[in-house]
Each structure stands twice: as structure tokens, then as C-alpha cells.
Amino acid sequence: MTIDKLAGSSCSVSRSLAVLGERWTLLIIRDALSGLTKFEAFRESLGLGADVLADRLATLVDAGVLEKRGYQEIGARARCEYHLTAAGRQLHVVIGGLQLWGDANLPRPAGPSTERLDRRTGRPVRVAFVDEGGRQLPEEKIDVVHHNGYPNRL
Amino acid sequence: MTIDKLAGSSCSVSRSLAVLGERWTLLIIRDALSGLTKFEAFRESLGLGADVLADRLATLVDAGVLEKRGYQEIGARARCEYHLTAAGRQLHVVIGGLQLWGDANLPRPAGPSTERLDRRTGRPVRVAFVDEGGRQLPEEKIDVVHHNGYPNRL
Numbered sequence: 001m002t003i004d005k006l007a008g009s010s011c012s013v014s015r016s017l018a019v020l021g022e023r024w025t026l027l028i029i030r031d032a033l034s035g036l037t038k039f040e041a042f043r044e045s046l047g048l049g050a051d052v053l054a055d056r057l058a059t060l061v062d063a064g065v066l067e068k069r070g071y072q073e074i075g076a077r078a079r080c081e082y083h084l085t086a087a088g089r090q091l092h093v094v095i096g097g098l099q100l101w102g103d104a105n106l107p108r109p110a111g112p113s114t115e116r117l118d119r120r121t122g123r124p125v126r127v128a129f130v131d132e133g134g135r136q137l138p139e140e141k142i143d144v145v146h147h148n149g150y151p152n153r154l
Numbered sequence: 155m156t157i158d159k160l161a162g163s164s165c166s167v168s169r170s171l172a173v174l175g176e177r178w179t180l181l182i183i184r185d186a187l188s189g190l191t192k193f194e195a196f197r198e199s200l201g202l203g204a205d206v207l208a209d210r211l212a213t214l215v216d217a218g219v220l221e222k223r224g225y226q227e228i229g230a231r232a233r234c235e236y237h238l239t240a241a242g243r244q245l246h247v248v249i250g251g252l253q254l255w256g257d258a259n260l261p262r263p264a265g266p267s268t269e270r271l272d273r274r275t276g277r278p279v280r281v282a283f284v285d286e287g288g289r290q291l292p293e294e295k296i297d298v299v300h301h302n303g304y305p306n307r308l
Contacts, residue, residue, distance in 0.1 A: 005201075010267040012256030013184050013249055019260070020252070023175060030167050034298065047159075064259065087259040092293060093281050094255060095167055097248040098174070102166030105218065105241040106173070113164040117297045118285045125283045125296055127247050131272045132280075136288030139246060142279055143271045144188070147264075 019063040024048060024056050029088060030095050032066065037081040057082055097127040173217040178202060178210050183242060184249050191235040211236055251281040
């Protein structure tokens with residue numbers, strides 16, 4: 001079983017992880033959400049080899065999470081920047097969920113290195129299930145319904 | 155750079171992915187959330203080799219996401235079940251976020267294999283940032299604040 005098989009799964013968690021489940025891809029998205037666009041900036045942030053980074057960026061471009069844009073500084077050769085697409089920006093809540101889970105369950109003595117705060121109150125935000133009206137739903141009020149022979153996943 | 159270095163990162167997204175970013179771990183959590191507990195059930199769902207599955211389960215037990223409980227059926231040898239801890243159950247919203255992202259951005263003609271529905275209305279739930287009062291916050295009303303020299307991550 002390889003991770004590539006996940007791309008054809010009937011389960012959308014599996015299909016998401018076919019794109020996002022490779023090492024480093026979610027950290028590239030974290031960095032893109034905090035404003036990085038240049039190959040060298042991702043490389044410096046993640047300490048990755050150029051070949052691995054190029055491979056992960058290509059995966060994310062192919063999947064429509066990042067888009068390449070050319071740019072050229074005077075006297076330098078043309079280069080590419082990587083910008084989040086609308087689909088990529090939708091991953092903010094997943095990255096926020098991982099951040100909050102880590103802060104709660106794998107804390108460090110120095111405290112969180114990043115906080116997401118309600119601009120109006122300055123209080124930390126949370127990530128939660130919400131109803132159509134945008135109100136938080138407790139988990140016991142959510143039904144998980146399977147279709148299409150699921151769970152016959154992977 | 156190995157993934158293990160992430161465990162000591164100042165960034166809690168990185169620390170979370172040190173536990174959750176290995177291939178298959180998030181799918182094991184998905185399966186545990188849908189009620190699987192037995193080694194053979196995970197193996198059948200994921201099509202994994204016993205060695206890889208045992209390694210991933212050990213990672214999740216060490217990290218406090220799953221806990222082992224012994225059980226014994228009459229005439230059989232003692233075995234272990236794997237149950238989500240409170241920390242593990244907190245990952246429901248991350249798995250739900252990945253599900254919804256895949257349904258929106260990597261759809262299949264047959265439609266979603268899993269839906270999470272508001273029990274009261276039967277309408278799909280969403281995953282979102284919420285304020286202290288449990289009301290959805292649009293992203294433009296969230297400040298992302300860094301501490302402790304971040305971004306000097308990985």
C-alpha cells in the first residue's frame with residue numbers, strides 16, 4: 001500500500017492526505033499562510049534540501065493548493081513565487097486546529113510561539129464544528145453519516 | 155533534517171506533526187474516531203503491514219493520543235485494544251477539517267462518503283474559528299501573533 005492509493009479513495013480524509021500527508025507539506029502551508037512565497041524562504045524556514053522542497057511544492061501546485069507566479073528582480077534571473085490559492089487558504093482552519101492541539105497537548109515551558117486572537121477582544125480563538133448559522137456545535141449534537149459502502153475505505 | 159527534529163520545535167504545528175505527520179497516523183485516528191479499536195480492524199481498513207501499523211500505534215500511544223487496554227476472548231490469548239484518549243478525541247475537529255476540505259477541493263462524482271450533520275437540522279456542519287462565546291469568526295477578524303523569536307522555527 002502506498003500513499004498514492006489514497007488519491008483514489010472514497011474517503012475525502014484520505015484524498016486530502018494524499019496531497020497533504022507527505023512530510024513537510026502542511027508545514028509549507030503553515031509558512032505560506034504566514035506570508036512566505038519564495039523558494040529560499042521556505043528552504044530556510046524548514047531546513048529542507050532543495051530537491052525535497054521542489055518535490056513538495058510541485059505536489060501542492062499540481063493539487064491546486066499553491067500557484068506559481070513569475071517575478072524578476074533587476075539584474076537577476078527570472079524566478080517563481082508560490083502563493084496560496086483559495087483552496088490553499090481554506091486550510092488555515094486545519095493548521096489552526098493543529099496549532100491549538102499542540103499547544104494544549106504538547107505544551108512547552110516557554111508557552112505558545114503563535115497565538116490566533118479575536119481582534120475585538122484579544123482573547124484566543126478556538127477551532128470548532130459550527131452549524132449553518134455559524135454557532136459552535138458540541139460533538140454530541142453531530143451525526144456522522146456514511147454513504148457509498150463506507151467504511152470500505154482506505 | 156528529520157521529522158523527529160520537529161518534536162523540539164517552538165512551533166506547536168510542528169510539534170503536532172511530529173506525532174501526527176507520519177504517514178497513516180491521521181488515518182488511524184480517523185478510524186479510531188469511527189469506532190475501530192482492534193489491531194486487525196485497523197489493518198484491514200488501511201491495508202497496512204503489521205510492522206508499520208504496530209510502529210504507528212506505538213507512536214500514538216507514546217504521545218498520549220491512544221491508550222492500550224487489554225482484553226481476552228474465551229479460548230483466545232490476551233490482546234490489546236486501542237482507544238482514543240481525551241487528547242485523541244480533540245483531533246475530531248482536525249479530521250473533520252480535512253474531510254470538508256477534501257469534499258470541497260478534491261470531490262468525487264459519487265459525492266462524499268462521510269458527512270457530519272447537525273442533528274437538529276440535518277444540515278452539514280462546518281469547521282471554523284470561533285470566539286470565546288462559540289460564534290464563528292471570519293478570518294479577517296483574527297490576529298496572528300508570534301512570540302519567542304518565531305518565525306525562527308522549523
